[in-house]
Amino acid sequence: MLNIKNLHVKLEDEDKQILKGVDLTVPAGEVHAIMGPNGSGKSTLSYVLSGRDGYEVTEGEASLYDHDLLDMEPEERAAAGLFLAFQYPVEIPGVGNLTFLRTAVNAQRKARGEEELSSGEFLKLVREKAKTLQIDAEMLKRPVNVGFSGGEKKRNEILQMAMLEPKMCILDETDSGLDVDAMRLVAEGVNALRSPERSFLVITHYQRLLDHIKPDVVHIMSNGRIIKTGGPELALEVEKNGYGDLLAEVG
Amino acid sequence: MADTAVLAAQTVAAKARPAGTALAARLAELDLPTGGFTRAARADAAARLEAMGLPGARDEYWRYTDPAPFNAPTADALAYTDRESTLFGGIDRLKLVFVDGRFDASASDALEGEGLEITTLAAADAAGDHWAADLYGKLEASGQKPVKRPFAVLNTLAAVDGVLIRVTGKVSRPVHVMYRRVALDADVTVHHVVRLEEGSELTLLETGGIGARSNVAMEVELGREARFHHIASKRADDAKVGIGHVFARVGEGALFKSFTLSVNGSMMRNEGVIEIVGDDAVAHIAAAVLGDGGEGRFHHDDTVFITHAAERCESRQVYKKVLKNGAHGIFQGKILVKPGAQKTDGYQISQGLLLDEGSQFLAKPELEIYADDVKCSHGSTTGALDETAMFYLRSRGVPKEQAVVLLVLSFLADALDEIEDDRLRGDILTRLDEWLTSRASA
Ligand SMILES: Nc1ncnc2c1ncn2[C@@H]1O[C@H](COP(=O)(O)OP(=O)(O)OP(=O)(O)O)[C@@H](O)[C@H]1O
Numbered sequence: 065m066l067n068i069k070n071l072h073v074k075l076e077d078e079d080k081q082i083l084k085g086v087d088l089t090v091p092a093g094e095v096h097a098i099m100g101p102n103g104s105g106k107s108t109l110s111y112v113l114s115g116r117d118g119y120e121v122t123e124g125e126a127s128l129y130d131h132d133l134l135d136m137e138p139e140e141r142a143a144a145g146l147f148l149a150f151q152y153p154v155e156i157p158g159v160g161n162l163t164f165l166r167t168a169v170n171a172q173r174k175a176r177g178e179e180e181l182s183s184g185e186f187l188k189l190v191r192e193k194a195k196t197l198q199i200d201a202e203m204l205k206r207p208v209n210v211g212f213s214g215g216e217k218k219r220n221e222i223l224q225m226a227m228l229e230p231k232m233c234i235l236d237e238t239d240s241g242l243d244v245d246a247m248r249l250v251a252e253g254v255n256a257l258r259s260p261e262r263s264f265l266v267i268t269h270y271q272r273l274l275d276h277i278k279p280d281v282v283h284i285m286s287n288g289r290i291i292k293t294g295g296p297e298l299a300l301e302v303e304k305n306g307y308g309d310l311l312a313e314v315g
Numbered sequence: 316m317a318d319t320a321v322l323a324a325q326t327v328a329a330k331a332r333p334a335g336t337a338l339a340a341r342l343a344e345l346d347l348p349t350g351g352f353t354r355a356a357r358a359d360a361a362a363r364l365e366a367m368g369l370p371g372a373r374d375e376y377w378r379y380t381d382p383a384p385f386n387a388p389t390a391d392a393l394a395y396t397d398r399e400s401t402l403f404g405g406i407d408r409l410k411l412v413f414v415d416g417r418f419d420a421s422a423s424d425a426l427e428g429e430g431l432e433i434t435t436l437a438a439a440d441a442a443g444d445h446w447a448a449d450l451y452g453k454l455e456a457s458g459q460k461p462v463k464r465p466f467a468v469l470n471t472l473a474a475v476d477g478v479l480i481r482v483t484g485k486v487s488r489p490v491h492v493m494y495r496r497v498a499l500d501a502d503v504t505v506h507h508v509v510r511l512e513e514g515s516e517l518t519l520l521e522t523g524g525i526g527a528r529s530n531v532a533m534e535v536e537l538g539r540e541a542r543f544h545h546i547a548s549k550r551a552d553d554a555k556v557g558i559g560h561v562f563a564r565v566g567e568g569a570l571f572k573s574f575t576l577s578v579n580g581s582m583m584r585n586e587g588v589i590e591i592v593g594d595d596a597v598a599h600i601a602a603a604v605l606g607d608g609g610e611g612r613f614h615h616d617d618t619v620f621i622t623h624a625a626e627r628c629e630s631r632q633v634y635k636k637v638l639k640n641g642a643h644g645i646f647q648g649k650i651l652v653k654p655g656a657q658k659t660d661g662y663q664i665s666q667g668l669l670l671d672e673g674s675q676f677l678a679k680p681e682l683e684i685y686a687d688d689v690k691c692s693h694g695s696t697t698g699a700l701d702e703t704a705m706f707y708l709r710s711r712g713v714p715k716e717q718a719v720v721l722l723v724l725s726f727l728a729d730a731l732d733e734i735e736d737d738r739l740r741g742d743i744l745t746r747l748d749e750w751l752t753s754r755a756s757a
């Protein structure tokens with residue numbers, strides 16, 4: 065599904081190297097987690113994969129099944145099935161959440177040559193998905209993320225993911241700021257989407273989320289590289305001992 | 316008395332012409348009506364105009380906008396397509412059609428409605444007496460302090476037609492002034508007068524292309540607890556030159572709301588002069604402006620002056636301008652709080668969204684406060700599209716052009732929110748959305 069080879073990334077305006085040779089493969093149907101100290105480059109990796117401006121790929125490649133990701137516009141990557149749940153979801157005053165969702169869903173359908181959803185079909189679908197995430201009608205009408213609590217913003221990200229049905233979902237610290245119940249809702253939302261055709265890359269600092277979303281593989285990122293890859297037990301080890309030993313291991 | 320006024324007007328004209336000034340040249344091209352009930356007001360305007368003259372480039376109040384196109388004796392002929400404005404087409408309303416600035420009775424609805432007394436300036440001005448005599452040129456004249464507004468004076472002097480509305484009840488059906496231009500060089504001067512009696516209510520809509528050059532003045536008086544909603548849409552893509560003035564006097568507990576949408580054009584200046592004279596009154600004035608300098612020139616100036624002369628009143632100015640291809644947007648806005656106008660709540664925001672580096676937004680916000688227990692704030696920002704929001708939208712699959720449209724609408728939202736009626740706001744929003752989407756790739 066997702067293939068990243070030797071990815072080197074620096075800031076466009078600054079001589080600062082952030083990713084220093086990331087290698088990562090997420091096969092179809094699997095859930096992978098990335099953990100790693102603050103500032104190690106996890107969000108940067110997610111941004112570069114989804115096409116944010118301001119970064120320059122100096123070496124390496126990244127592909128989403130048969131698409132060469134790095135050559136595509138952000139909206140093309142989305143239409144090809146890539147989705148990023150933002151660490152800090154963005155507020156857009158004056159644009160209704162529903163308008164935004166419908167524009168996004170139909171833009172992707174159009175890009176894939178599919179029929180756009182009528183407003184009736186769309187509303188039915190969105191109400192159904194919102195309900196399972198306990199997002200009420202009032203929240204759907206409000207401007208995108210404006211006045212949402214931290215947890216509401218994260219649930220709203222998962223609602224977008226559920227509506228867009230991407231193939232490759234990257235979740236950047238979706239668990240941060242969530243209370244216990246919201247965490248369970250988000251995890252259920254993710255688990256409901258799990259399928260042999262869909263993969264997840266879950267960036268997190270805590271084992272908590274991984275209790276609910278069982279990862280197949282855990283990667284540790286440090287200083288712009290994946291320094292270790294293992295099974296779910298790796299996350300438990302981090303939870304218990306921190307990164308100290310792992311970092312010492314690689315020198 | 317009336318005869319002396321005519322004489323005065325003639326004397327002024329006679330004195331002005333040989334002088335060979337810019338004003339004389341300007342007046343020479345106009346067919347000045349003698350006026351019936353407006354006669355004294357016109358004579359007074361002639362004298363005032365003679366004394367103040369036309370503005371020059373050195374005039375402080377015209378610092379950011381060159382008055383030359385308004386000073387020119389005649390309008391430049393402009394090519395245009397004569398399509399009828401379809402805005403608000405689905406809304407039940409009383410239609411008043413003005414063609415090249417003159418009322419067209421055959422194209423308009425009958426001048427009647429419950430709670431309404433409507434007539435046209437041209438028709439009423441044949442008679443010597445009319446209720447509008449108390450207002451015509453009067454609010455305009457009191458709006459001349461502390462800054463001179465010569466084109467409003469010129470309007471009082473030279474207006475040929477307009478609509479005079481007296482509102483006596485809560486009128487649910489909006490009155491819609493629909494402008495059409497036919498002559499390529501139509502140089503139009505219209506003057507409207509609206510008086511809302513105590514407890515009455517009216518929505519006034521204005522749409523369409525007024526002329527190659529237009530000078531529109533509106534004087535509105537709001538009695539106690541009256542409510543007035545004004546929504547104007549300056550026709551899109553018309554390379555017009557236009558100046559407009561709205562003079563309002565807002566009485567106790569009354570509500571005044573005015574919103575203007577301007578899409579393209581070449582040279583426009585809209586002045587809003589609002590005086591809040593009764594306690595507990597509310598006055599809001601807002602504009603959404605979209606300008607593309609690529610189609611010739613685009614220069615749009617909003618100049619607002621709000622005076623608080625009573626207690627516990629609220630005023631809001633919300634100005635949003637989206638500029639591209641070297642377009643220029645100007646905002647000059649002032650809140651004056653007079654002595655004794657305690658508990659005033661005054662707010663002003665002006666923002667420019669620059670879609671490229673060649674465009675420019677200039678703002679001159681001012682506060683002048685002579686009361687101690689007031690809350691007044693103003694803010695002004697100029698910026699480009701928010702990159703983060705742009706990426707967020709695109710990462711959801713929204714193509715770049717469509718994302719720009721959404722963010723432009725997002726930027727304009729606060730101004731559009733000043734339109735209270737959902738259907739009217741919806742119509743404006745749909746119009747904007749269509750227009751932006753059709754031009755998204757340009
Ligand atoms: N646009 C930018 N300008 C300057 N520095 C940047 C920029 N983007 C990333 N960085 C730097 O790159 C490094 C990696 O940042 P990144 O946000 O990817 O870390 P992270 O692993 O997601 O951290 P966290 O766990 O705190 O979210 C940090 O040192 C950060 O300051």
Ligand SMILES: [Mg+2]
Nearest residue numbers: 106107108151
């Ligand atoms: Mg991060």
